[in-house]
Amino acid sequence: MPLLSVIIPVYNEVSTLKDILEKISSVDLDKEIIVVDDGSRDGSVDLLNRINNENIKIIICPKNRGKGAAFLTGIEHARGKFVIPQDADLEYDPQDYVSLVNYALRNNLAVVYGSRFLKGGGSTSFWHYRVNQLLTGFTNFLFGCALTDMETCYKLVKLDLLKKLGLSSRRFEIEPEITVKLIKQGYGIAEIPIAYKSRFYHQGKKIGWQDGLSTIFCLLKLRLTKG
Numbered sequence: 001m002p003l004l005s006v007i008i009p010v011y012n013e014v015s016t017l018k019d020i021l022e023k024i025s026s027v028d029l030d031k032e033i034i035v036v037d038d039g040s041r042d043g044s045v046d047l048l049n050r051i052n053n054e055n056i057k058i059i060i061c062p063k064n065r066g067k068g069a070a071f072l073t074g075i076e077h078a079r080g081k082f083v084i085p086q087d088a089d090l091e092y093d094p095q096d097y098v099s100l101v102n103y104a105l106r107n108n109l110a111v112v113y114g115s116r117f118l119k120g121g122g123s124t125s126f127w128h129y130r131v132n133q134l135l136t137g138f139t140n141f142l143f144g145c146a147l148t149d150m151e152t153c154y155k156l157v158k159l160d161l162l163k164k165l166g167l168s169s170r171r172f173e174i175e176p177e178i179t180v181k182l183i184k185q186g187y188g189i190a191e192i193p194i195a196y197k198s199r200f201y202h203q204g205k206k207i208g209w210q211d212g213l214s215t216i217f218c219l220l221k222l223r224l225t226k227g
Helices: 014-025 044-049 067-077 096-106 126-143 159-164 174-184 209-224
Strands: 004-010 031-038 056-061 082-085 111-115 155-158 190-193
Touching: 004 014, 004 067, 004 096, 014 031, 014 044, 031 044, 031 067, 044 056, 056 067, 067 082, 067 159, 067 174, 082 096, 082 159, 096 111, 096 155, 096 190, 126 174, 126 209, 155 159, 155 174, 174 209
Parallel strands: 004 031, 004 082, 031 056, 111 190
Antiparallel strands: 082 155, 111 155
């Protein structure tokens, strides 16, 4: 059993996919890499089909279903002690896996988040910083927590715990769903700073204001739902 399963949902990321896979492969951890292509139409599938690496498991989904659906597909195939999602762009630095995993092991934790906004973390645009601040603050208000970055991609969680959460979100609402269900299960969420370099829409960034609204509705729904 590997220590870490890295799950990469991919949708039209041919320009960065090769680079991110190389960066992940260079991380000095016992890990498996699971790539879930979510209906790409830009050449990502052709690139993935040319990969011949026993440490990279590739799953091709013919239709685009959403980041959450792709991540949940990855969980079904994961074997690691811990799981971490990885966006297919180059905003996050996979070398941060080492500090996240070591922090979890050293402190016997089931959950550690990488925060872009703790001192020593990365940087993002003013607009995305404010939106994240709003969504994280709303999460803290509704569920009595004190997070700095609820929307972070780097959510390190033990695989057996993830499988018990009953996750179902198909799109970007997977981020608040994971967080809220961990809180409802009584798990504290530790945070440590991570590196981050924001990209912009002309570079392929996909999340938009509609996803922010969906996150708010998801948080409200989860607040009113038991379990």
